[in-house]
Amino acid sequence: MTSFLLALRSSPLRWLLFPLVALDLILIFTRDDYWHGLWGDTGAAGQVPTLLLGVFAAAAAAWTSSLRRPAEVADTLSAMPRPRPQAELSRTAVVLLLFLVPYLIGQAVCFAITAPSWPPGFHQYLGYFLLGVSNLLMATGFGWVVGRLVSTRWGTAVGALGWLLIPMMLDTDLSVVNGPARMQPDLLEISLRLLVALLLLTACLWLPYGPRISRVNPLAGLAIVLMLAATAAAAGNPVIDERQGPTSMTCVKGSAEICLWPEEDKYKSMAQDVLARTEALPPVLRMPKKVYSSGLVYTMDRTWGGDFYLDSGSAWAMADGVARAISTQTFKACEENDFQGYEAQDEADDQSVLAVERWLEKRLAGGGNPEYKEAGMTESMAKAMETGKKMADRSESEQDRWATATVQRVLEKYCA
Template identity: 75%
Template sequence: MNSFLLALRASPLRWLLVPLVALDLTLILTRDGYWHGLWGDTGAAGQVPTLFLGVFAAAAAAWTSSLRRPSEVAETLGAMPRPGPQAELPRIAVVLCVFLVPYLVGQAVCFAVTASSWPPGFNQYLGYLLLGVASLLTATGLGWIIGRLLSSRWGAAAGALGWLLIVMAFDNDLSVVNGPARMQPDLLEISLRAAAALLLLVACLWLPYGPRITRVSPLPGLTVVLALVATAAAVGNPVIDERHGSRTKACVKGPTEICLWPEEEKYKPMAQDVLARAENLPPVLAKPDAVHSLGLVYTEDRRWGGDFDMDSGSVWAMADGLTMAISAETFAACREKDFKGFEAQLKADDQSVLALERWLEKRLAGGGEPEYREEGMTESMAKAVETGKEMADRPEAEQKAWATATVRNVLGKYCDR
């Protein structure tokens, strides 16, 4: 411990602790609060800063390991009675401390926010917490090796760039943006990744001192190579899996049942509000028996799916899912395989159904502007979207009359055999 404290006091990296804690908390607290009360999203929110902390950790590790030691210091270290790895351990520990402490502080804040309600799915939080630790360990190990291969002039930049390239190459496996209930971090696979990264750091202790590797004994060199290969294999292995259904569901009953993942229990009041807005719809709109959160049901095309996703906690996602389900039920005759009604509607460029869907979506969401941006629309589609959204702001009687007339017109013109 004394060696670690002396190394921390001697390292200028110690001045990064407070700024990095501030950066970590800023990245967490400036996000939308949809992750509050959801263990998966809470762990993911606390893990997001590792995208930046990992870059800094790789750069700091490369810089530290490539530092040129004065000749008298190198001679003193070489004459020390204790093994070299014990002398090198404090320097690696300093780098880990400087970046793990801010990360764990941020995760502690995230934990405190959600722990008050203690929803289901705590193992999801643990998975994302450990995923962030594994990423920082891997970044530090990679940076340490790069620093030993390059001079201090290029080591830090190469370490940061190297880690960025790896994160980009492995997509979201090293850093995630959110942790929806339909995704499950694999604790065993993540633990193996963390263990491989820790093994790489231990192997780095036997690398020779100096600004760069000039001579490496066969056994330490082989150990580092094998540890690096094991870490690369662990990083390349997916650690977040799609969930396939759930034995229990958090369902809100009504004329249409809205079913959520058990971990999404927080959204039950939202579902109740959406169903309440759906109660006074015109009778010509057929309501489905149930709609489901993404991944909860096995669909006809032989995959696990659903009607909406709550990845960002948006009521518009739920409203859109129910809207599309109502539209599919209402105009089912137009979409039958042996009937050409839907094709005729497309050929005529009739966007009446699109206008109806946008009206219904805005109505079910409770008004306001959508939390997404429409792209790739034709002029007729854009006009239909605006018509539907404008209609949702008109008096109730006018909305019902317009919706009823639109449905009857489409059914009579395209869906009547």
């Protein structure tokens, strides 16, 4: 403890603690609040700051490991009857403290927001929590090795830039942005990643001291190489998997049924609002029996799919899924004879079905502006989408007349 306090007092990095706590909380609270009441998204929201904290931790570790100790600290440590690894542990602990504490505070705040309602899926929160911890430990170990290989002048920049580029090079999920119910953190794989990170940090304690490595014990060098390889393998191994459809689901009944994951119980009121708006739709539109959140149904291509994503808690996403399901049922005749009806519409560049879907989406969402931006649209598609959205702002009777006429025209012209 004495060596740790000496290392903390002598490190200028200690002044970063409160700014890092502030940064962590800012990154959490500047997000949308859709994650409140959802364990998976709560854990992911608290883990998101590690995207930046990991870069800073790698830089701080590289800078610390490349520095010579202050004379008074070196004299104190030399007088202590302890081997080098224990003495070096204090500086490593300082770096970990400065980055784990802000992360733990942020996760505690997220936990306090969701815990009162205690929804299903706490195991998801635990997985994302441990993922963030493993990210910071690996970043610290990586930075420590960089600091011993590169001079003080360049070590900090190489550590930060290296950790920033590693996820791109390995195409790995060191950090995630969302924690939807359809995705499941693999606790075993994340625990393995956490263990490997701890072993890398332990091996770093045996590295010879100095601004650069000039003489390496063969055993310590071999341990570092093996741990770096193990860390790269663990980091490259996916730890977030798609879930299999559950044996039970939460379904909200109305003119149709909207089915959700048990962990998405928070969205039942949203589903009720969407279904309530379907009650007043013109009778020419046919309702599906059920509409599913993504991951709940097994599709023809042997994957788990659904009709809409709730990755960001958007009512527009649910409205879009219901609108497309209604469109599929309404224009089912267009699918006969190998989708000849739809092919005929494509040949004529008739985007009437798209206009109906965008009108229906906006109406089911309750009006307002879409929570997304369209891209890659042709001129005719963009025009049809704009027509449908504008129609949703008119009187209900005018909307119903337009929708009925448009649907009947498409069915008679292309799908009869």
